Amino acid sequence: MDSAREGGAKISPPPTHETLVDEGVDKLMKESQNAKLHREKAKEYDKAIQEAKKSHWRDWLKEAGGKDLWKANGYISKPYGDSSKARIPTLKKNQ
Numbered sequence: 001m002d003s004a005r006e007g008g009a010k011i012s013p014p015p016t017h018e019t020l021v022d023e024g025v026d027k028l029m030k031e032s033q034n035a036k037l038h039r040e041k042a043k044e045y046d047k048a049i050q051e052a053k054k055s056h057w058r059d060w061l062k063e064a065g066g067k068d069l070w071k072a073n074g075y076i077s078k079p080y081g082d083s084s085k086a087r088i089p090t091l092k093k094n095q
Contacts, residue, residue, distance in 0.1 A: 060072075
């Protein structure tokens with residue numbers, strides 16, 4: 001006799017096609033929701049980083065003097081890598 005049957009464990013029948021489809025749809029829906037949530041959180045994280053960089057740059061410029069001003073000029077006037085874009089956004093005068 002089968003050892004699984006000897007212990008009193010019942011063997012369940014294989015799942016039906018409908019059950020497999022339902023489970024697959026549920027899994028895809030959950031993965032889709034997780035992906036959407038991940039994208040939203042990634043955008044929030046990116047925005048927070050960009051805001052922190054802007055804030056830090058502005059705070060640093062407010063307290064910059066002497067050699068620091070020349071450093072700032074170098075940061076915004078030198079291209080980064082092979083591109084011709086400056087690494088730091090254009091400074092804007094507050095009015």
